[in-house]
Amino acid sequence: MDHRPSLSEPPKSPPSPPLPPLPTDPGFWRSPVRGVRFTAVLGLVLLVGLTLVFVTGLLSYAAYNPDLAPVNDKTPDRGWLGFYLFDWPTDPYWLYRLTQGFHVTVGIALIPVVLAKLWSVIPRFFALPPVRSLAHALERISLLLLVGGVLFELITGVLNIQLEYLFPGSFYPLHFYGAWVFFAGFVAHAALKLPKALAAIRSGELRSARPGGGAGAYRAPGGPADDDLASPRPAAPTVSRRGALAVVGAGSLFMLLTTAGRSFDGPLRRTALLAPHGWEDPGSGPNGFQINKTAASVGVRAAETTDAWRLTLGGPAGEIRLSRAQLLAMSQHTSELPIACVEGWATSNQSWRGVRLRDLAVLAGCPADSPPGVFVESLQRRGSFRTGALRDNQVRDGRSLLALQVNGADLSLDHGFPARIIVPAAPGVLNTKWVTALTFGGV
Structure with missing residues (x-):
């Protein structure tokens, strides 16, 4: 018996391979x-x-x-x-x-x-x-x-x-x-x-x-x-x-x-391989601790911080302008405080010296027993934090300073020369650098 396919019948195709499953399967x-x-x-x-x-x-x-x-x-x-x-x-x-x-x-x-x-x-x-x-x-x-x-x-x-x-x-x-x-x-x-x-x-x-x-x-x-x-x-x-x-x-x-070390100084900081302000060397000397932003990166020029610089105080007594020499002639106080920033990094305690904010509030005409908050302005030109605000409880604290020196030496330009804010427990960004004006009660 002839089993050959008829010329009129189409040849049979091999079976199709199964389709691969979809993510819904x-x-x-x-x-x-x-x-x-x-x-x-x-x-x-x-x-x-x-x-x-x-x-x-x-x-x-x-x-x-x-x-x-x-x-x-x-x-x-x-x-x-x-x-x-x-x-x-x-x-x-x-x-x-x-x-x-x-x-x-x-x-x-x-x-x-x-x-x-x-x-x-x-x-x-x-x-x-x-x-x-x-x-x-x-x-x-x-x-x-x-x-x-x-x-x-x-x-x-x-x-x-x-x-x-x-x-x-x-x-x-x-x-x-x-x-x-x-x-x-x-x-x-x-x-x-x-x-x-x-x-x-x-x-x-x-x-x-x-x-x-x-x-x-x-x-x-x-x-x-x-x-x-x-x-x-x-x-x-x-x-x-x-x-x-x-x-x-x-x-x-x-x-x-590879992250936690940024909160410490010394050898531990070098383990923060994945974090800024971790492995880099901040230098030595009194100003040899971490810097978040340099003066150059925010547009602050050294020429603006010379003898021509003045701090403008605002308050009930009106506008008062003070040179750095006049600030240094005022009663100086020391605070041992760290800097801690929103990025999670921190320094160890540094010895800051300067004028208490509450003393400046009194000079601006505010009551000594209940000084108000203060609005802070900086020479900084670039970035989000050219200004800052501190609450009245921060101004009242005797450790809150307009710092002029750190660790026994003048502030470096990158650390805020001629003057910067330092406040206990405040985020680093509120410790404003290159301060040019303080307006008490202007918060």
Whole structure:
């Protein structure tokens, strides 16, 4: 019998290879490390860490300007977001160094955890249908605010730390309002996910020594019944979940060790490889400590600081102009204080000498027992902080000085010669350099 195909029949084509899975297919995501318990551990770390970063960030704004007025910040007035504000204290003198050091250092150390958490939940971004119920819609919205907010805060924060102002507008209102957007998503997401995360942690799967943590199979026996992060066809395991967490922890430790040293002087500062004002040598001598911005970088010329320089005092007594020699002839006082900046770096205590701000307030005609706040102007031409404002409690503190000398020598030009502000517990940017005018009661 002839089995040859008929000339009238078309030849049969070979079967088409199966199409590769799309990201919307759970089988597309094959890592055996993913699972709700792995994500839950990262989430609990972030719950504690990001809460600390958020709170210390709010404290930073209170320290800068308790009214959030447009002196150092473009945020209009206090607004309804200013409910937490208070007059930033001057004691202990190292307070801002502590709070901002934690804010920046912990924030940087959490970057590997944030990235690992986003990697662990990426299948959910592609899950279909995008909305299954009202509760699921709320979860998706909170996730959008959370992910968008945390990435925005980390990116703008890191750029600010690196002194790279690539974002449109002022860093301070952008970071401030971004923090509140993040916090809204953070609270909503934590409320929705915390019970599930705690239940996943209690199940103990991460204690398994088996590669993949015992959750290589989709909805594996003994695993949570709704583990939508575990792959239905996982790849061969290369690392256990505990090992993956160890890698994330090592990344955080590396970020910590290469950043934290900026808050200290001496050899530790040289370990801050990823931070400005870390490894560079500030020089030696009385003025041999870290400088944030040099005179040249902000347009201050040495010729402006010669004998022709005058300090203008404003207040009830009218305008008074004082030379540096006249300021040196006034009663001089010494304060042992550090400088701590928003970028998270700090100096050790330096010995500052000059005229107390409250004495200058009295000279300007203000009452000695209750001097008002002061508006400070600088010779600085470039940058955001040509002016600054100090509150009345800061002016009253006897350690608050218009400093003329440091460590027994005249200020260098880069450290603010002929005169600069130094105030206990104040952010470094409020310790204005190259001061040219003080207006008491003008805040």
